[in-house]
Each structure stands twice: as structure tokens, then as C-alpha cells.
Amino acid sequence: MKWVCQELGMKSILLLLLAVCLCLSIGVQAQITDPSEVSALKEIRSNLIDPMKNLSNWDRGDPCSSNWTGIVCYNRTLDDGYMHVQELELLNMNLSGSLSPKLGNLTYLKILLVNGNQLTGPLPEELGYLPNLNRIQIDQNKISGELPKSFANLNKTKHFHMNNNSISGQIPHELSRLPALVHFLLDNNNLSGHLPPEFSELPNLLIIQLDNNHFDGTTIPASYSNMSKLLKIDLSSNQLSGSIPSNKFSDNMTTIILSNNSLTGNIPVNFSRLPFIERLSLADNQLNGSVPGTIWENRTLTNGHKLIFLEGNPLCSRANLNLFCGSNQDGIESEIPKNIPVSCPSQACPPSYEYPPGHPESCVCAAPLIIEYRLKSPGFLRFGPYQNGFEEYLSSGLRLNLSQLDINSVTWQEGPRLKMSLKLFPDNSSHVFNSSEVRRIWRMFTGWQVPDNDTFGPYELLDFILLDPYKKGMSKSLNLLLY
Structure with a gap:
């Protein structure tokens, strides 16, 4: 009988120690930042x-x-x-x-x-x-x-x-x-x-x-x-x-x-x-x-x-x-990016969807991510001769296919700095990026994970716009940019 009591006592002590450790563990996990x-x-x-x-x-x-x-x-x-x-x-x-x-x-x-x-x-x-x-x-x-x-x-x-x-x-x-x-x-x-x-x-x-x-x-x-x-x-x-x-x-x-x-x-x-x-x-x-x-x-x-x-x-x-x-035109001029024409029926895509210009399948509707982006100190004065190189640089840096990137507009600003409006298109059968891919692309921009390039210089992300197909369940994840 005495041995049984001792054994029960030891079990009680072990259970008590386990409870204390569990409480301490919960306490540490509740405040995990230094x-x-x-x-x-x-x-x-x-x-x-x-x-x-x-x-x-x-x-x-x-x-x-x-x-x-x-x-x-x-x-x-x-x-x-x-x-x-x-x-x-x-x-x-x-x-x-x-x-x-x-x-x-x-x-x-x-x-x-x-x-x-x-x-x-x-x-x-x-x-x-x-x-x-x-x-x-x-x-x-x-x-x-x-x-x-x-x-x-x-x-x-x-x-x-x-x-x-x-x-x-x-x-x-x-x-x-x-x-x-x-x-x-x-x-x-x-x-x-x-x-x-x-x-x-x-x-x-x-x-x-x-x-x-x-x-x-x-x-x-x-x-x-x-x-x-x-x-x-x-x-x-x-x-x-x-x-x-x-x-x-x-x-x-x-x-x-x-x-x-x-x-x-x-x-x-x-x-x-x-x-x-x-x-x-x-x-x-x-x-x-x-x-x-x-x-x-x-x-x-x-x-x-x-x-x-x-x-x-x-x-x-x-x-x-x-x-x-003969002229003091040391300024900058507006430019229109070279884009691939799309020959598809007008008004065929639902709202927020459009035809990706470079998509390997013709007339496939997809919802793009819209990126407002600026080169802060580019090493050139005219974008046209560098557009193909920039498209290859950015698409490979984002780990996307070249066909997924479309440069919607470019505007030279004082500095000179080059502001761009970009569209990134999904390359899958669902015609939208999944949520993990949206987060990955967002972090590539905000964490400066796109490799530096000597010609294009430093960049800054101005906006990361989610159209309706992406808004549900994503705004909290990307609250940094969607305030």
C-alpha cells in the first residue's frame, strides 16, 4: 500500500511539472518577438x-x-x-x-x-x-x-x-x-x-x-x-x-x-x-x-x-x-512602349479579365496583377532600345515567363526617373494567380529579391493593385500595400 501511494505521489509530481512546463511554453509562444x-x-x-x-x-x-x-x-x-x-x-x-x-x-x-x-x-x-x-x-x-x-x-x-x-x-x-x-x-x-x-x-x-x-x-x-x-x-x-x-x-x-x-x-x-x-x-x-x-x-x-x-x-x-x-532640350520625352497587338473579339472577357498580349494561347481571358513601378536612376535616357532587355530582366527576376509580363505605360519623370505601369498575367488553366503566388510576387518586390541590374539601377514599388478576383481573402495578407 505504501509503495502504491509513493507511486501515485511521483505521478502527481510529474503531472505538476508537465503542467508547469506547458504553461511556460504557452507563455513563451504568446510573446515570440524579442x-x-x-x-x-x-x-x-x-x-x-x-x-x-x-x-x-x-x-x-x-x-x-x-x-x-x-x-x-x-x-x-x-x-x-x-x-x-x-x-x-x-x-x-x-x-x-x-x-x-x-x-x-x-x-x-x-x-x-x-x-x-x-x-x-x-x-x-x-x-x-x-x-x-x-x-x-x-x-x-x-x-x-x-x-x-x-x-x-x-x-x-x-x-x-x-x-x-x-x-x-x-x-x-x-x-x-x-x-x-x-x-x-x-x-x-x-x-x-x-x-x-x-x-x-x-x-x-x-x-x-x-x-x-x-x-x-x-x-x-x-x-x-x-x-x-x-x-x-x-x-x-x-x-x-x-x-x-x-x-x-x-x-x-x-x-x-x-x-x-x-x-x-x-x-x-x-x-x-x-x-x-x-x-x-x-x-x-x-x-x-x-x-x-x-x-x-x-x-x-x-x-x-x-x-x-x-x-x-x-x-x-x-x-x-x-x-x-542649338537647343536646351536636355529634358525627357514621353514614350509609348512596344506592345504585341491582340486580335481578339472586343468585350469578350468578363470584368477584371483581359487578353494577355503575350499569351501562347490566343484569346484566353486572364486577370492580371497591376504593378506601379519606378526606376529611380536608370542608366539611359530612352527606354525603347532597352525595353526587350528590361522585360527579360524583370520576368526572369520574378521567376515568370516572358509572356506573362506586359508593360502598359512608361512615363519619364523629373530626375530623370522612369515610372511604369506593369501587368503580370497568370500562366495556368484557372486564368488567375493562386494566393500563394500573389504573395510570392508581392514579397519579391517589397523584399528587393529581384536581383540588382547595372543598367536599370534601383527601383521602387509604388503600388500593387489587386483586381476583384484577388481581393477576397487577400487584403489582410497584403495590408502593407492595401491600406
Whole structure:
């Protein structure tokens, strides 16, 4: 009898321990996001004004398990047993307020997107201590103050997109230590001081876009002509003085824009040795020296359009330069994409369905996904010659067939930037994408999983439009874009 009681006692203890473990397990699972990151997100939210109530679900549940708007987490717990925030995507939400220093507590963050809002105040120094940050996009806000020197610690950051703000002061020369940086876009700000000559030491820089700032009276560092991988440089509208560096920049250069400054002297002979140049704009300067005759040989026009822009310089008084000086049309033109005509009965498809132009079966109705998309710094001035290459690049990057992509319209915007309206068509017998495929395509865009391309440069997703066949059951999954 005593043995039976002891056995029952042991069972009771084991059951009690099991119950305790179960309770602890439930407690851990109920709060799976790192508590320090949860606290940081709440502080970040308190610094923002959200008139559209896009972040209304940030006051309930757990960020990762409850799918807070704009929060993308790693799809597994890490070594510490918690989920962590991988991306903060708060773009185009009409937010105002300021960026909280608590952003520095999101130490696993890879992508920070707050572009297209009304944010004010300075950039927190704490952003410079995010060891995993790959992309920072704060463009098209009202951010002010100077660039923190702490940004020199962002060793994994490839993309600095901070254009169209009110960022001021000197560009820290310490940023030249960034080993991964490929795109440095700070055009349309209030930067001043000098251009750091140390930027020539950036080993992977492809695009430097600093037009429309206030580098008044400073010169273009001679070292900039030694950037071996550079594709595009835009230093226009900065009141730069002095001469143009005599070397030819990178052999891969497609775009050199130095217009609307106070540059003097000659046009470098080495500019005639740039085999891939698409646009050379030196307009509205004080250039009065010699013009190498070889500069326009075999490259006067690119696909019927002007390539070299010299108008507004004293050297244009010479009669033999009329072709390059006769007009100040250094602008951009509207274009109509080349599309495959569809010869099918009109009005045969139900609402939200249409005939895919490239579908291998004729006159098959399908419901497209509509993507509003923009190239932020393309390495060309005319889209037509690059349309086929772009279609192959984007369709393969999205892991779709070429026939599933249709470019509905293209519009050049100030910058120049190229806005596109795209249609993606399903390639299956149901004539619609299934929900998992819609989510996959959406994440390919929002997570920048489409590989970078030197010619087409960085892009931004402006909208991801779901027609009626996709809306049921999908709006919550894509609440980031469907607010």
C-alpha cells in the first residue's frame, strides 16, 4: 500500500511539472518577438502621427505573430529563441512625426523603408549601429539635419536612398569606408561644403547622384575620375566651379550629368573613349576651351536622339557646334512602349479579365496583377532600345515567363526617373494567380529579391493593385500595400 501511494505521489509530481512546463511554453509562444524589439516598436510608433490609421493594429498582439502592418519578421526563431524584425516597411503611409532613436534597437533589421511620407527632424545617430542593414530608404520626406558620422559603420548597407529631403551640412568623409555601398542617392537636399575626394575609395559604388544641392564654389575632385565601377554620376545644379577632371571616369559610364554649374576650361579628350555613354550633359556652364572632335564620332545620336548637351556655354559661339548647342532640350520625352497587338473579339472577357498580349494561347481571358513601378536612376535616357532587355530582366527576376509580363505605360519623370505601369498575367488553366503566388510576387518586390541590374539601377514599388478576383481573402495578407 505504501509503495502504491509513493507511486501515485511521483505521478502527481510529474503531472505538476508537465503542467508547469506547458504553461511556460504557452507563455513563451504568446510573446515570440524579442521583448526589446517590441518595446522599440512601440516607442517608434509613439513618435509618429498616423492620420490614416495604418498602424492601428500596433497596439494589440505580438508584432511577428499578429502581423503588425509594415513589420516583416524572419520566418523562424533565432538562437535566442525569439522572432526578430527583418524589415520595417512604412512607405507611402502619409505619416508625419520623426524617426525614433529606438530604431537602433532593431539590431536584426535588414531593410528600412519610410519613404514617401511627411517625416521631419534629424536622422538618429543610432541608425548607424544596425549591423545587418542592407537598405535605407527615407527619400521624399522632410528630414533635416546632417548625415550622422555613425553611418560609416554600416558595413552591409548597399543602398542609401535619401533624396528629396532637407538634409544639410557636409557629407562625412568617413562614409568612404563603406565596403558594400552601390547606390548613393542624396539629390534634392541642402548639402553643402565640399565633395569628399575619399569617395573614390568606395570599391563597389555604381551610382552617385547629388544634383540640386549647395556645393557652391567647390570643385569636382580629380579622384572621382578613378572610380573603376561607376556607371552614373549626376552633380548638376550645384554651382560647382573649376575644371572637369581630365580622366574619363569608369569605362562602364553610361551617364555623366554636370549641367547648370560654373565649370570652366576644356571638355576632356578622354570623354571620347567612353564606349557605353548614353548621356553627356555639360550644358549651362562656363566651358570655353577646346572641344575634342572625337567626342561625337559615331555617337552624335543614340537611336535618333541627342546624346551630348553643350548649350549655354561660351564655346557654343563656334559654328561647328550647332548640333549640340542649338537647343536646351536636355529634358525627357514621353514614350509609348512596344506592345504585341491582340486580335481578339472586343468585350469578350468578363470584368477584371483581359487578353494577355503575350499569351501562347490566343484569346484566353486572364486577370492580371497591376504593378506601379519606378526606376529611380536608370542608366539611359530612352527606354525603347532597352525595353526587350528590361522585360527579360524583370520576368526572369520574378521567376515568370516572358509572356506573362506586359508593360502598359512608361512615363519619364523629373530626375530623370522612369515610372511604369506593369501587368503580370497568370500562366495556368484557372486564368488567375493562386494566393500563394500573389504573395510570392508581392514579397519579391517589397523584399528587393529581384536581383540588382547595372543598367536599370534601383527601383521602387509604388503600388500593387489587386483586381476583384484577388481581393477576397487577400487584403489582410497584403495590408502593407492595401491600406
